[in-house]
Amino acid sequence: MKCSKCGDKAVINMRQHKLALCSEDYLEWLPGQVKRFIEKYRMFRQSDRVLVAVSGGKDSLSLWDILWRLGYTADGLYIGLGIDGGIGYSDESRRLTEAFAAERSLHLHILSVPQEYGETIPEMAQRTHRGRGKPCSVCGLSKRHIMNRLAREGGYDVLVTGHNLDDEAATLFGNTLNWIPGHLSRQWPVLEADLPGLVRKAKPLCRIYEREMAAYALLRGIEYIYDECPYAEGSKSIYYKELLNQMEADRPGAKLSFYVSFLEAKEKGLFAPQADPQMVHLHACPSCGQATTAPGECAFCRMVLKVEKDRQ
Numbered sequence: 001m002k003c004s005k006c007g008d009k010a011v012i013n014m015r016q017h018k019l020a021l022c023s024e025d026y027l028e029w030l031p032g033q034v035k036r037f038i039e040k041y042r043m044f045r046q047s048d049r050v051l052v053a054v055s056g057g058k059d060s061l062s063l064w065d066i067l068w069r070l071g072y073t074a075d076g077l078y079i080g081l082g083i084d085g086g087i088g089y090s091d092e093s094r095r096l097t098e099a100f101a102a103e104r105s106l107h108l109h110i111l112s113v114p115q116e117y118g119e120t121i122p123e124m125a126q127r128t129h130r131g132r133g134k135p136c137s138v139c140g141l142s143k144r145h146i147m148n149r150l151a152r153e154g155g156y157d158v159l160v161t162g163h164n165l166d167d168e169a170a171t172l173f174g175n176t177l178n179w180i181p182g183h184l185s186r187q188w189p190v191l192e193a194d195l196p197g198l199v200r201k202a203k204p205l206c207r208i209y210e211r212e213m214a215a216y217a218l219l220r221g222i223e224y225i226y227d228e229c230p231y232a233e234g235s236k237s238i239y240y241k242e243l244l245n246q247m248e249a250d251r252p253g254a255k256l257s258f259y260v261s262f263l264e265a266k267e268k269g270l271f272a273p274q275a276d277p278q279m280v281h282l283h284a285c286p287s288c289g290q291a292t293t294a295p296g297e298c299a300f301c302r303m304v305l306k307v308e309k310d311r312q
C-alpha cells in the first residue's frame with residue numbers, strides 16, 4: 001500500500017477516510033486534523049491558556065504533544081488516584097507522565113488524591129459504599145471536581161481531555177439506548193463555562209479514532225501506559241465500544257458517521273436544551289463554589305465530608 005500523498009510506503013490505511021499515509025505524512029496530517037476541529041467547534045484560541053488533563057495513556061499524552069507542536073500554551077494536570085490493581089497502575093502512569101513532561105520541558109501540575117484527601121479512590125469508594133463495590137463512580141466524580149478546581153485556581157481559559165471518537169461514540173450509544181435527554185442535550189465537543197464555578201471544557205480528539213491515536217503515539221515514540229485501569233473490565237463503555245467496532249469492521253466509517261451525524265442533527269436543532277426542571281435547583285456549592293443541583297453541598301464535597309467523619 002502506498003502513501004496517498006507522496007507514494008512512499010504507507011504505514012497506516014484509514015479505510016474510513018479512504019486515505020493511506022506514510023509515517024512522515026501521518027505525523028503531519030493528524031495534528032492538522034486536530035487543529036481543524038479545535039477551530040471548527042471554537043474550542044479555544046491560539047492565545048488561550050490551556051490545561052490538559054493527562055492520565056499517562058496514549059490519548060491524553062498524544063494530545064498534549066500535538067497541542068505543544070501546534071504552538072498552544074498548554075500545561076498538564078495529572079491526578080494520582082492511588083489505584084494499584086497489582087500492576088502499580090497509578091505509580092506507573094505518573095512516572096510516564098512526568099517523563100513525558102520533562103523531555104519536552106512542559107509544566108505539569110500533580111495532585112495526589114491520597115495526599116490531599118487522606119485516602120485512595122478505592123478506599124473512598126469502600127467507605128462511602130458508592131458504585132456497588134467498584135470505584136469508578138467515585139473516581140469519575142473526583143476527577144471531574146479536581147480537574148475543574150485546578151483549572152479555575154490556575155486561571156486557565158479551558159480544560160481539555162483526551163476523549164477520542166471511540167469514547168464519544170460509546171457515550172452517545174449509551175445515551176441513546178437509554179434516551180437520556182439531559183446527557184444528549186449537553187454532549188458536544190465543547191462545554192461553555194455557563195454555570196457557577198465551572199470552567200470551559202473541550203475534547204479536541206472527539207473526531208479522531210482511537211486507532212489513529214494509537215498510531216500517532218507509536219510513530220512519535222511516546223511511551224504511555226498500555227494497561228487499562230484494572231477496574232475498567234466488564235464496564236458498559238467497553239461493551240458499547242466492542243459493538244461499535246463490529247459495525248465499523250463491516251462498514252468502515254460507521255462510528256464516525258454515527259457521531260458526526262448526531263452533531264449535525266444537533267446543529268439543526270435536535271435535542272435543543274429545554275427547560276430542565278432540575279435546573280431550578282441549580283446553585284453554587286457553599287463549600288467549593290461549583291454548580292450543583294443537589295440540596296446543599298455538591299456530591300463531591302458531601303463525599304469528602306463523609307470520608308473525614310468516618311475516619312475519625
Ligand code: AMP
Nearest residue numbers: 053054055059060077078079161162163
Ligand atoms: P477516562 O475517564 O479514563 O476514559 O479518561 C478520559 C480523559 O480524562 C483522559 O483522556 C484524560 O484527559 C483525563 N484523565 C483520566 N484520568 C486522569 C488522571 N488520572 N489525571 C488527569 N487526567 C485524567
Ligand code: FES
Nearest residue numbers: 135136139229231
Ligand atoms: Fe478511575 Fe478506573 S476507577 S480510572
Ligand code: ZN
Nearest residue numbers: 285288298301
Ligand atoms: Zn462542593
